[in-house]
Amino acid sequence: MSRLFRALALVLLAASCGGGSGDSPRNLDNACSIVSERPEYLRAFKATERKWGVPVHVQMATIYQESKFRADARTPFRYAAGVIPIGRQSSAYGYSQALDGTWEEYVRDQGKRTARRDRIRDATDFMGWYMAESQNRLGISKGDARNQYLAYHEGRSGYARGxxxxxxxLMRVAGEVDQRSIMYAQQLRSC
Structure with missing residues (x-):
């Protein structure tokens, strides 16, 4: 019986590690390095900026905070009694850490049935859609990384309630997103 328990524990431990692909760019503190290493990211960011008006540096700072540029990012597991996994903290997934319900709203609204949260172009388009709607409903400038992040994290209703x-x-993290956005903007001007 103990052999079975050990095997089960080993399988659960391996599954909780996620077997991630380690696909984040190497230097996340340098926007030029990120877009040089992953030119498809820059193409996605620019397409979103053209379509939705959300600056590249705001998108990059938000993705950094949400997923550290990992396509398969997920929230951590919750545990019962400190050892038994009982599911993830939320349904957030992918570059943008979009929740299932919000992603489904985006897919319906934009008619993008094949969109995937682990595809950079779809994730940035989702963020652009979300942030443009936050500007429409809440009056938050698309270039205001701090408040866009707060609305993104808390949801528009939560943001409106304060x-x-x-x-x-969260206020500290939003300040960090804002500072990273400024840093990325400065770096992108010199690429």
């Missing part, structure tokens, strides 16, 4: 104000950690 739910982020009681979360000092």
């Amino acid at each position: 739910s982020y104000r009681s979360k000092s950690w």
Whole structure:
């Protein structure tokens, strides 16, 4: 019986690691390095900027915060009694960490039945769609990385209620997204 338990524990441990592909660009602190290493990212960012008006550096800073540019990023597992996996913290997945329900809304609204969250072009288009709608509904400039991130993280209703104000950690993170956006913008000007 203990051999079976050990085998089961080993399988669960291996599954929780996700077997990730390690596909993040090497230097995430340098926008020029990211787009040089992954030219398809820059093409996706620019297509989204043309279509939705969300600046490349805002997209990049948000993706950095959400997934560190990992196509297969997921939220961590939750555990019962500290050891038994009972599911993930949320359905967030992919570059943009879009939740199932929000992604499905995007797919319906944009008629993109084949869109995938682990495809950079689809993930950036989703972010552009979401941020453009945040500007329409909430008046947040598409270039305002801090407030766009707060609306992205909390949802538009949560942002409108000001739910982020009681979360000092989230306010700090939104400030970091804003600073990274500024840094990426400066770097992209010199590529």
